[in-house]
Amino acid sequence: AQTVTQSQPEMSVQEAETVTLSCTYDTSESDYYLFWYKQPPSRQMILVIRQEAYKQQNATENRFSVNFQKAAKSFSLKISDSQLGDAAMYFCAYRSARAGGTSYGKLTFGQGTILTVHP
Amino acid sequence: DGGITQSPKYLFRKEGQNVTLSCEQNLNHDAMYWYRQDPGQGLRLIYYSQIVNDFQKGDIAEGYSVSREKKESFPLTVTSAQKNPTAFYLCASSIRKTRTGLLTEQYFGPGTRLTVT
Numbered sequence: 001a002q003t004v005t006q007s008q009p010e011m012s013v014q015e016a017e018t019v020t021l022s023c024t025y026d027t028s029e030s031d032y033y034l035f036w037y038k039q040p041p042s043r044q045m046i047l048v049i050r051q052e053a054y055k056q057q058n059a060t061e062n063r064f065s066v067n068f069q070k071a072a073k074s075f076s077l078k079i080s081d082s083q084l085g086d087a088a089m090y091f092c093a094y095r096s097a098r099a100g101g102t103s104y105g106k107l108t109f110g111q112g113t114i115l116t117v118h119p
Numbered sequence: 120d121g122g123i124t125q126s127p128k129y130l131f132r133k134e135g136q137n138v139t140l141s142c143e144q145n146l147n148h149d150a151m152y153w154y155r156q157d158p159g160q161g162l163r164l165i166y167y168s169q170i171v172n173d174f175q176k177g178d179i180a181e182g183y184s185v186s187r188e189k190k191e192s193f194p195l196t197v198t199s200a201q202k203n204p205t206a207f208y209l210c211a212s213s214i215r216k217t218r219t220g221l222l223t224e225q226y227f228g229p230g231t232r233l234t235v236t
Contacts, residue, residue, distance in 0.1 A: 004161075035224060045162075045209060045227035091161055095224075105150055105169060105213065106177065107225060109161035 002027045004094050006110035013082045014118050020067075021077045021113050023092030031097040034068065034075045035107070040088040048090070051075065053097070079115075087117045122146065123228035125210050130233045132204075140195045140231050142210035149215040151193035152225060155179060156207040165208075168193055169215070197233065204235045 003026045013019035025034070036048040051059045051068050058066050063083075067076045079086055092110040123144045132138045142151065150169045154162040164177030168187040182201025187193055193212075197204045211225040 009159075033224070037227075043207060043230050045211075047224055047226065050224055105152075105167060105225075106164050107152075107154075107162070107211075109163075111159070111161050 002094050002108045004092055004108050004110040006092055006113050008113045010114045010116070012116040012118060015082055015084060017082055018078060018080045019082055019115065021090050021115065023075045023110055025073050025075065025094050027094065029096055029098060033095045033097055035093040036066070036077045037091045037093060038088045039091065049077070082117050084117050084119060087115055089114050123210060123212055123226060125228040125231050128229065128231060130231055132233070132235050134235055135199045137196055137198050138233065140197065140208055140233065142193045142195065142228060144191055144212045146212060148212035150213045151187065152211040153185065153193070153195045154209045154211065156209060162209060165195065204233060207232050
């Protein structure tokens, strides 16, 4: 079974600064997807960024980028030029890319990291 | 507008009563999912359905039931057998890429906060 671990329950950053959120995972599979979701106080889950394991290039989405280290099973999220609207709970999630199987399509989530942005 | 709707936003029930949470999507997505979120924890999968009239148990299915009679609807019933039903419930959906059968990322509804006393 896959597991996802976020070792930072809380992080804080000054507005306009950069912050990195950590995520590690455990899997025996070679093909999978990794995601970062954001959950603001409204509790709506919003997809921030995704990474395909077969791609060596790190994904980027505007101010959000990841550092994907497949051998180390590490998937960190870097938020540059932090904004007050970035304050939220951030979840790292894993999904198998293997077709078929009873757990296909299932997302496995980490425990989350609460990000506070100070003005 | 296309999206996933969950109703109601807040739901209160007495212990021993069954309650059904609604989830509707007009995105024409194939797969739908139910997750439970407890304070300070990540989401845990209750049930999921990849196609109409078919669904699979997730990690914490005990005390819950679902149906998938229509592509756009995936209601979740929290039965009296669920020992700790008070939680935040999130519904999600994703589209299947028909050529490869691969499911893409999941998109979430706004959630329902269920309180059982």
